Each structure stands twice: as C-alpha cells, then as structure tokens.
Amino acid sequence: MAAPLQPEPNPLPGTVLRQRLALLASHLVVALVALVAIGGATRVMEAGLACPDWPLCYGRLLPGHQMNLQVFLEWFHRLDAFVVGVALLVLTGTSWIGRRQLPGWLPWAAGTALVMVAVQGGLGALTVTQLLAAPLVTAHLTTALLLVALTSGLYQRLAMVGRHLQAPPAWWLALAGVSLVVVLAQCLLGGSMASQWAADQCFSSGSGCRWLLAHRQLAMLAALSVLALGATTPLLPKGLGQLPALALAAVALVGVQVALGVWTLRLQLDAPLVTIAHQLTAALLVGLLAAVLARSLGGRERSLLSSEVVHG
Structure with a gap:
C-alpha cells in the first residue's frame, strides 16, 4: 500500500509578501535607471525648459498642440518620476503595515527612498523655476543616482532573505564600497560638468577644460577600482551565489563606459545618442x-549573526 502523501511545508511567514515587494523593488530600479537616461536625453536635447510650468505642462496633464520631441521628453521625464513616487509610496506603506513579517531594516530603507524621491521632485521643480541653474541640475542628478543605488541595494537584500550564502572577506567588502563611492563621485563630477556645458565650452572656445581633465582623471581611478574588484573575484570563497558574476558584469560595464566616453569626446558631443548612452551606462x-x-553586506551580517549564535 502506498504511503499517504505528506503535505508540503508551509512557507516562512511573510515569504509571499517579501517576494512581491522584491518584484516591486526590481521594477523600481528599472524605472529609476530609465529616469536618469530620460533626464540625460532631456538635457542633451535642451528640453529642460520645454514645459515652462510645473508640475503641469502648459497647464495640462497631457500637452496637446504643444507636443513635440522636446516637450515629450520633459513630460515623460515627469511622468516616470511620478510613477516612481507612487511605487515608493506603495513600497513604504506596505513595508510598515507588514513590518512584523518583514526584515526590520526594510520600512526604514523604503521610507528613506520615499523622502529622497520627494526631495528629487522638489529639485525637479526648482530646476524649471530657476531656469536650469547648474547646482540644482547637478543635485537633481545626484539624488537620482543615490536613489538608484538605494533601491538596487534594497532589492538585493530582499532577494537574499532566506538564502544561506557565504560572506566575502572584509577587504573585498571595503573594495566594493570604495568602487561605489568613486563611481558616484565620477558621476557627480560628470553631472556638474554637463550642467555647466563645460565640455562644449572647452571644444568651442578652450575655456572650462579643467573640468574635462578632472573628469578624465577621476574616470581612470573609478575604472581601476572596479577592475580591481573584478580581478580579485578568483580569490573569493565558494558559496557566494551571484556576487562574483555581478562584479564581473560591473567590469564589463566599465569597458563599455570608457568606450562611450572616448567616443563622445572624439565626436565632440555631436552625437546625442552616444552621450545619452554614456549617462545610461x-x-x-x-x-x-x-x-x-548590498549582497556583500548581507553576507557579512549573516556571518556575524551566525558567529554570535555559535559562540553564545
């Protein structure tokens, strides 16, 4: 006689909710990267003031007769930002309501992202009302990139819950942190340079070239730090999941970014699609x-907690 079928074990409390929030977070990362790319396209196409008012465009939710490529870019940029804001509001609200079933850090991380997107919206409004003042444009881009970093890390930490992965060495964790900071600094310098049209002035009149030189020098440091991160992956222990592959993918992106940067300079910014691809990358x-x-920190945190349990 066949043995009776055993019921499948119930999933951990909050597993379904966590998976749904992880899916929402992954979509947020895509939307935020697209937001940065569309913002770059808006700047390159000189469409930052295509909608003269804010938050509407020519006093309407959907401009009709005024619609052209420049107006569409600025309008769609605002639309994407609105969708991101609503999604973060849902993520934050759900995280607080279901906080008993979710990691304790999630409501605070989601809430921080929600505050940041509100700041981002305010900066977006000021860039229009203050006629694209360079410091505001740079701050707008910086906040967007910080949001990309925060939501990407949030997604990875949610995806790691319940998985038993090894922790990378402390030195590799430090190298990952340094790489992210240097790349963010490089993006900040590039955004500041672009908001002042320094590269265009350098090519046309020879002024502002110090910004371009500083951008190239910091780009070399950023590339070397990421290359070091990828080159040291063979020294990592086994059982790290996708962590080595993510590091190697970052190395590949650096190669693409360097090629796009060189191409952009050789074309003297006359190819908008190349410039936009540079910012997207x-x-x-x-x-x-x-x-x-985020994956490295998650692994280290789990390792430390396990060590405390064993020694306790």
Missing part, C-alpha cells in the same frame, strides 16, 4: 555596484 554601473555592496 553610468546609472547601470551605480546600480550594479550597489547590488554588489
């Missing part, structure tokens, strides 16, 4: 390095 690189750091 930068956002992808920030998100990828944040994922590496």
Whole structure:
C-alpha cells in the first residue's frame, strides 16, 4: 500500500509578501535607471525648459498642440518620476503595515527612498523655476543616482532573505564600497560638468577644460577600482551565489563606459545618442555596484549573526 502523501511545508511567514515587494523593488530600479537616461536625453536635447510650468505642462496633464520631441521628453521625464513616487509610496506603506513579517531594516530603507524621491521632485521643480541653474541640475542628478543605488541595494537584500550564502572577506567588502563611492563621485563630477556645458565650452572656445581633465582623471581611478574588484573575484570563497558574476558584469560595464566616453569626446558631443548612452551606462554601473555592496553586506551580517549564535 502506498504511503499517504505528506503535505508540503508551509512557507516562512511573510515569504509571499517579501517576494512581491522584491518584484516591486526590481521594477523600481528599472524605472529609476530609465529616469536618469530620460533626464540625460532631456538635457542633451535642451528640453529642460520645454514645459515652462510645473508640475503641469502648459497647464495640462497631457500637452496637446504643444507636443513635440522636446516637450515629450520633459513630460515623460515627469511622468516616470511620478510613477516612481507612487511605487515608493506603495513600497513604504506596505513595508510598515507588514513590518512584523518583514526584515526590520526594510520600512526604514523604503521610507528613506520615499523622502529622497520627494526631495528629487522638489529639485525637479526648482530646476524649471530657476531656469536650469547648474547646482540644482547637478543635485537633481545626484539624488537620482543615490536613489538608484538605494533601491538596487534594497532589492538585493530582499532577494537574499532566506538564502544561506557565504560572506566575502572584509577587504573585498571595503573594495566594493570604495568602487561605489568613486563611481558616484565620477558621476557627480560628470553631472556638474554637463550642467555647466563645460565640455562644449572647452571644444568651442578652450575655456572650462579643467573640468574635462578632472573628469578624465577621476574616470581612470573609478575604472581601476572596479577592475580591481573584478580581478580579485578568483580569490573569493565558494558559496557566494551571484556576487562574483555581478562584479564581473560591473567590469564589463566599465569597458563599455570608457568606450562611450572616448567616443563622445572624439565626436565632440555631436552625437546625442552616444552621450545619452554614456549617462545610461553610468546609472547601470551605480546600480550594479550597489547590488554588489548590498549582497556583500548581507553576507557579512549573516556571518556575524551566525558567529554570535555559535559562540553564545
């Protein structure tokens, strides 16, 4: 006689909710990277003031007769930002309501991202009302990239819950952190340079070239730090899951970014699609390095907790 079928064990409390929030967080990362790319396209196409008012565009939710490529870019940029804000509001609200079933850090991380997107919206409004003042444009881009990093890390930490992964060495964790900080600094310098049109002035009149030189020098440091991160993956222990692959993917993105940067300079910024791809790759690189750091921190945290339990 066949033995009766045993019922499948129940999933851990909050597993379904966590998986759904992880899916939402992954979509947020994509939307934020797209937001950075569309923002870059808006700047390159000189469409930052295509909608003269805020938050509406020509006093409407959907501009009709005024719609052209520049207006569409600025309008769609605002639409994407609105969708991101609503998604973060849902993520934060759900995290607090279901906090008993979720990791304790999640409501605070989601709440921080929600505050940041509110700041981002305020900076977006000021960039229009203050006629694209360079410091505001740079702050707008910086906040967007920090949001990419935060949501990417948030997603990775949610995806790691319940998985038993090894922890990377402390020196590799430090290298991942340094790589992310240097790349973010490089993006900040590039955004500041772009908001002042320094590269265009350098090519046309020879002024502002110090910004371009500083950007290239810091780019070399950023590339070397990420290359070191990838080159040392063979020294890592087994059982790290996707962590080595993420680091190697970051190395590949650095190669693409360097090629796009060289191409952009050789074309003297006359190819808008190349310039936009350069900014898109930068956002992808920030998100990828944040994922590496978040997974590394998650592994270290789990390792420390396990050590405390054993010694306790």
